[in-house]
Amino acid sequence: MKSVTLAASLVVLAGCSTYSVPRYSASAETVERLRSSAPATAKVGTFTASGENRSEITCRGVGPIKAADGETFADYARKALASELRMAGLYAEQAPVTLSGNLDQLDFSSTEGRWDIALTVTSSNGASVTKAVTHKYPTNFVGEIACNTTAHAFMPAMQDIISALVNSQEFPDLLK
Numbered sequence: 087m088k089s090v091t092l093a094a095s096l097v098v099l100a101g102c103s104t105y106s107v108p109r110y111s112a113s114a115e116t117v118e119r120l121r122s123s124a125p126a127t128a129k130v131g132t133f134t135a136s137g138e139n140r141s142e143i144t145c146r147g148v149g150p151i152k153a154a155d156g157e158t159f160a161d162y163a164r165k166a167l168a169s170e171l172r173m174a175g176l177y178a179e180q181a182p183v184t185l186s187g188n189l190d191q192l193d194f195s196s197t198e199g200r201w202d203i204a205l206t207v208t209s210s211n212g213a214s215v216t217k218a219v220t221h222k223y224p225t226n227f228v229g230e231i232a233c234n235t236t237a238h239a240f241m242p243a244m245q246d247i248i249s250a251l252v253n254s255q256e257f258p259d260l261l262k
Contacts (some may be wrong), residue, residue, distance in 0.1 A: 103149040103230060105237035110154070110166045112173040113245045116252050120174035123252075126261045127178040128171060128209075131186040133164035145196050145233035151240070160189050163205060166244050170252065176261075183261055184210040191218065194240075196232040199225030201243035207251055209260040217250040219243070 141158045142150035153162045164187060171177035191204035204218035221243035226232045251257060 105151045107240040112169045116249045117173040127181040128183040129181045130168040131184040133160040133187040135160040135189040146229040148229040151237045196236040203247045213259040215256045219246045
C-alpha cells in the first residue's frame with residue numbers, strides 16, 4: 087500500500103512544473119528610438135492590471151508561468167519601460183513627468199504560440215497612449231515543451247509592446 091501511495095505522489099509531483107519568465111533585457115532598437123525622438127526625461131510610476139494583477143498564469147494544467155523575481159506581470163511591464171528609459175539616458179527620479187501604466191490585456195495560447203498584450207501608459211501631463219500586440223512564437227504539442235517556450239517568449243513579447251509604445255507618434259507627447 088505504501089508503494090502505491092508513493093507512486094501516486096510521484097506521478098502527481100512530476101506533472102507539476104514552474105516556468106519562469108526571463109528578466110527583461112532592453113532592446114537596442116527601442117533604446118535608439120528613444121534617444122533620437124524623446125523630448126525629455128521621465129520617471130516611471132505605478133503599473134496596474136485590468137482584472138487581477140497576477141504574478142503567475144497556469145499553462146495547460148501543467149504548471150504556472152511566473153513573472154521574474156516573484157513580481158507581478160504589471161511590475162514586469164513597469165520595469166521594462168524603466169529599463170528602456172535608463173538605457174537611453176532618459177530616466178530621472180527628479181523628472182517632472184511620471185509615466186504610469188495599466189496592462190489592459192495579458193493572455194497567451196501555448197497551443198497557437200502567441201502572447202496577446204495591450205498596455206496603456208498615462209503621463210502625469212494627462213496624455214496617454216494605448217498599444218496592443220500579438221507576439222507569435224513556435225510552439226509544441228507536448229505541454230512541458232510548449233509551456234517552457236511560452237515562458238521564454240514573454241520577454242520578447244514585452245519588448246514588442248514597449249517598442250510599439252515608443253514608436254507611436256503619440257509617445258513624445260507623454261514626455262512634454
